Amino acid sequence: MPYSNTVIDPNPMLVAENLTKSFTSGQLSTRVLDDLSVEIGAGALTLISGPSGCGKSTLLSILSGLQAPDHGRVLALSESLQAMDAKRVEAFRLHHTGFVFQGFNLFPALTAREQVQLPLQYMRLSAQEITRRADEALAEMGMAHRQHLRPAALSGGEKQRVAIARALAKAPALLFADEPTSALDAANGQIVIDLLHRIARNHGTTVLCVSHDPRLISHADRVLTMEDGRILDDSDRGAR
């Protein structure tokens, strides 16, 4: 369903309310998020863009529960992350979120299949379910035929597809991606963008992606443009 800036989603997957975050270095305190509020719905790829240092990654990490804001709160799947203790945040992240990073974050010693299976083992799924989910996610990312290779034997694009399969196999409601195409050439960047968009569409996942990559803008359903810790522009492109 297309989003509109004027229509309020009755069930937003992620809500940021008046987020403020500052970092202090020596005597200098810099406000990185400045009373930022936003609501993000399901089944769409939302892109956070904006100049270097404007607070994109900080926002992503607060929305995903990796960091806490100084003020304000995050409602993720209608639950306040700020009302949870550290253990509950960790469990929430394990069961409901997936992450894709610029640098892939794969374990050098594990095969592609083992990388995908590892979080499923932490989730304490049955062996049968782990096998099923790993098979499906690797196949969906076009990596079934490379599943027995370790990262050193994979190209950058293949590594990122394994990282996406690892996130996808968890069947997360929320998928966060921080500069997922920055380390890739144009062709592989395009493949990764298409896959992220397809996950949002086909699985109803809320995909939130931070990127400078102008190629990603045309693929996003919604683009939030940040500047100086605030959202300057919120452009809704509707479903595509």
Ligand SMILES: Nc1ncnc2c1ncn2[C@@H]1O[C@H](COP(=O)(O)OP(=O)(O)OP(=O)(O)O)[C@@H](O)[C@H]1O
């Ligand atoms: N842990 C930290 N300690 C101190 N300063 C930090 C920390 N994390 C981020 N910052 C500062 O906060 C500002 C915003 O950083 P952030 O990574 O959120 O920006 P960004 O928009 O994602 O930038 P880029 O596009 O370059 O990755 C920067 O000035 C950065 O140096």
